[in-house]
Amino acid sequence: MKTNNLRVGTRIPSERALARQLGLPHYSINRAMANLIFEGMIIREGYKLFCGSSKMTDGLISCHLVINYNSMSLRSFRKVARELGISLIVHRWEGRDEAVSMLHELDSSTTPGIIFEPPFGHGNYSWERTTARLWNHGIPIICTGAAGNGFPSVLADHPLALKLIFEHFNELGHTELAFVSTLRLTPTGTEIMDAWKLLCGQFNFPSSLKRIIEFSPSVVREDIAELINRLSGDWKEVTSLVVYTEGLFNVSHLVEGLAKRKKSVPKDFSIIFLKDQSNFCTMTPAISAANADSSLIHETAFRMIQRLARRKDAMGLTKAGGSVRVHPELILRGSTAPSPNCTRQKRALLAAATPLLPPPGREKNPAEFERNLRSALERPYPLAARTEKSCFEQLDLRPHVNRPLNFRRGWLGDLPLRKFDPGEHVIHGVPFHVNGGNSRSDCGAIIFHSNVNTRGNAKVLPTHLRLSVGSKAKAIYILHGCGYARFLRSFATYSFYRGKSRIDKVPLVSLGQPPADNKTPDFPTANIQDWWPDLPQRNFPHARMAPINEGEGNETISRYVYLYTLEWINPKPERPIDTIEIEVTPEQSTTLGVLAVTILRH
Numbered sequence: 001m002k003t004n005n006l007r008v009g010t011r012i013p014s015e016r017a018l019a020r021q022l023g024l025p026h027y028s029i030n031r032a033m034a035n036l037i038f039e040g041m042i043i044r045e046g047y048k049l050f051c052g053s054s055k056m057t058d059g060l061i062s063c064h065l066v067i068n069y070n071s072m073s074l075r076s077f078r079k080v081a082r083e084l085g086i087s088l089i090v091h092r093w094e095g096r097d098e099a100v101s102m103l104h105e106l107d108s109s110t111t112p113g114i115i116f117e118p119p120f121g122h123g124n125y126s127w128e129r130t131t132a133r134l135w136n137h138g139i140p141i142i143c144t145g146a147a148g149n150g151f152p153s154v155l156a157d158h159p160l161a162l163k164l165i166f167e168h169f170n171e172l173g174h175t176e177l178a179f180v181s182t183l184r185l186t187p188t189g190t191e192i193m194d195a196w197k198l199l200c201g202q203f204n205f206p207s208s209l210k211r212i213i214e215f216s217p218s219v220v221r222e223d224i225a226e227l228i229n230r231l232s233g234d235w236k237e238v239t240s241l242v243v244y245t246e247g248l249f250n251v252s253h254l255v256e257g258l259a260k261r262k263k264s265v266p267k268d269f270s271i272i273f274l275k276d277q278s279n280f281c282t283m284t285p286a287i288s289a290a291n292a293d294s295s296l297i298h299e300t301a302f303r304m305i306q307r308l309a310r311r312k313d314a315m316g317l318t319k320a321g322g323s324v325r326v327h328p329e330l331i332l333r334g335s336t337a338p339s340p341n342c343t344r345q346k347r348a349l350l351a352a353a354t355p356l357l358p359p360p361g362r363e364k365n366p367a368e369f370e371r372n373l374r375s376a377l378e379r380p381y382p383l384a385a386r387t388e389k390s391c392f393e394q395l396d397l398r399p400h401v402n403r404p405l406n407f408r409r410g411w412l413g414d415l416p417l418r419k420f421d422p423g424e425h426v427i428h429g430v431p432f433h434v435n436g437g438n439s440r441s442d443c444g445a446i447i448f449h450s451n452v453n454t455r456g457n458a459k460v461l462p463t464h465l466r467l468s469v470g471s472k473a474k475a476i477y478i479l480h481g482c483g484y485a486r487f488l489r490s491f492a493t494y495s496f497y498r499g500k501s502r503i504d505k506v507p508l509v510s511l512g513q514p515p516a517d518n519k520t521p522d523f524p525t526a527n528i529q530d531w532w533p534d535l536p537q538r539n540f541p542h543a544r545m546a547p548i549n550e551g552e553g554n555e556t557i558s559r560y561v562y563l564y565t566l567e568w569i570n571p572k573p574e575r576p577i578d579t580i581e582i583e584v585t586p587e588q589s590t591t592l593g594v595l596a597v598t599i600l601r602h
Contacts, residue, residue: 010051062087063305066102067117069094073294080298103130113140113305140308142301146188147323154301154324156292159195161274161328164290165242166199168330173339174240178211180227181244192244211235219249228257239339244274251287266337276331285334292328300324373547373560380429381567383475387600394433395467395597401443402456405436412483412591419550427546428565430477432596448584450591452484467580472602474573479596481563484589485510485530491590495581506568510590528564542567573602
C-alpha cells in the first residue's frame with residue numbers, strides 16, 4: 001500500500017480476485033488478510049475491502065478520559081493505558097454540570113476519542129444530549145458505568161452477579177435476604193432492582209422482595225446506623241445482606257455495629273458486595289464479592305475506542321449503540337457462611353449433596369473430573385459394601401431383551417453404547433451382568449414403549465413386563481437408564497409382589513432439564529436422569545449415577561454418558577419376593593431401558 005500510495009478508505013480487490021491475480025490459493029490470501037485486518041491495515045465491510053492505516057498502532061495514540069474526581073477506577077484506567085501504549089488525557093469532574101462542560105470543550109474535530117464515566121444521579125438527560133451530539137459530530141465516545149443512548153458502552157453484568165449471589169446463598173441454606181442499594185437514579189440502578197425482584201421470585205424468597213434500603217451514592221455513618229437498626233429490629237430474621245454501591249462503603253462500621261447487636265459476621269450474618277473494593281481482602285473477616293474485572297472493562301473500552309477511531313478515518317462514524325457486558329465472578333472470602341437458621345439435618349444434606357456435574361468440556365481440570373466420575377461409579381451402597389459377592393444373584397433378562405447396545409437404532413435411540421461391553425460390571429458395589437454381543441441380533445437391553453420409541457427387534461416395544469424372582473431378598477438393585485427425559489415427569493413404576501399382593505412400588509421420576517424459574521432446587525421426587533451428558537447429573541436417595549466412558553482413546557477429554565442404579569430395600573426380607581412388575585406410560589416421551597437386575601439374597 002505504501003508503494004502504490006493508496007489512501008485510507010481506498011477500495012481494493014476482493015480476496016478471490018487477489019488470489020487469481022497472484023496465483024495463490026484463496027485460503028492463503030484469506031489468512032494473510034485476517035492478519036492485516038487485525039493490525040488495522042485493512043478494513044472489511046461485508047465482502048468489500050478498504051485500505052486502513054498503514055501504521056502498526058491501533059488507530060489511536062491518545063484518548064480523553066472524563067471521570068469522577070473520586071472515582072476508584074482512575075488508577076486502573078491509567079495502568080491499562082500504559083500497557084496499551086495510549087496517551088491518556090484525564091478530565092476529573094466533581095459535579096454533573098462540570099462533567100457536561102468538559103464534554104462541551106471536547107466537541108472538536110481534533111478530539112481522537114473519549115471514554116466517559118457518567119454522573120450517578122438525577123438529570124441524566126443533560127449529559128446524554130451532549131454525548132449524543134459528540135457522536136453525531138464524528139467523535140468516538142465510549143460510556144462505562146451506564147448505558148449510552150445511541151453510542152457504545154462497556155458495562156459489568158450486574159444482574160448475572162446477583163444471580164450468582166442468590167445461587168450461593170441458596171446453597172448455604174439462607175432464605176432471608178436484604179438488599180442495600182444506592183438510589184435507582186440510572187438505568188443500571190433500575191436494572192439491578194428489577195433483577196432483585198425477579199430472583200426473589202425465582203428462588204422463592206418472597207419475604208426478601210421488599211427488604212430493600214436505598215441510600216445516596218455517598219453512604220455515611222448515619223446510613224449504616226439506620227441499616228443496623230433495621231437488621232436488629234423488624235428485619236431480625238434476615239441472615240444475609242447484599243450491597244451495591246457506586247461509592248465507598250465503610251463495611252467495618254457495619255460489622256462492628258452488628259457485633260454490638262450480637263450478630264457476628266459470618267457466624268450469625270453473611271455479607272456480600274455486588275462490586276469488589278481494594279480493601280475487602282485485608283479486612284477481618286475478608287468480604288466476599290460478585291465482581292466483574294474492572295481492568296477487563298477498561299481494556300475493552302480502550303479497544304473499542306481504537307476500533308472506532310480506525311473506522312472514523314476510513315468510513316466515518318455510523319449510528320451504533322452496541323453494549324458489551326463483562327461477566328462477573330464470585331469471589332468468596334470470610335464474610336459468607338451457612339445460615340444459622342439452617343437445621344442440622346439441612347446442613348448435613350448441604351454438606352453431603354452431590355453437585356450437578358458440568359459437561360466435561362466445561363471442567364477446568366479434566367484429570368480431576370475423570371477421577372470424580374470413577375469415584376462416583378465405585379462408591380458402594382452401604383448395604384452392598386457389607387455383603388459378600390456370593391450373596392448376589394442375577395436375574396436372567398435374556399428372554400426379554402429387545403435391542404442391541406452397540407449398534408445404531410439400538411439402546412434408547414439413534415446413538416449406541418459402544419464402550420459398555422457385555423459381561424459383569426461392578427457398579428456401586430453391586431455386580432450386574434449385562435447381556436449383548438457383537439451381532440445386531442445379540443440384544444442387551446429391555447427398551448420400553450414411549451411416544452418416541454415404539455419398536456425393537458422387529459416387534460412392538462412392551463409397556464408392561466413381569467420378571468420372576470422367587471427368592472427371599474434383602475434388597476433389589478436395578479441397572480437402567482432413560483432418554484428424552486422431561487423435567488420431574490413420572491414415567492414408569494417398579495412394583496414388587498409376593499403372590500398377588502403388592503409389597504411396595506417405586507415410581508421413576510426423571511430430573512430432565514430444570515427450567516430457569518425452577519423453585520425446587522433439591523428435586524425431592526426425582527430418582528433418575530437422562531443418559532445424555534449435557535443434562536445436569538447427580539445422585540439421589542437410593543439412586544446413583546453410573547458414568548460410562550464412551551469416548552475414543554485419542555480424545556483429550558473423554559465423553560461420558562450416564563446410566564443409573566436403583567436400590568430397593570425390602571421392608572420384610574424374611575418373606576420371599578415372587579415377581580417384579582415394570583409398567584411405563586407409553587404416551588410420554590421419556591423412555592426407560594433396563595440392562596440388569598441383581599438380587600441381594602436374605
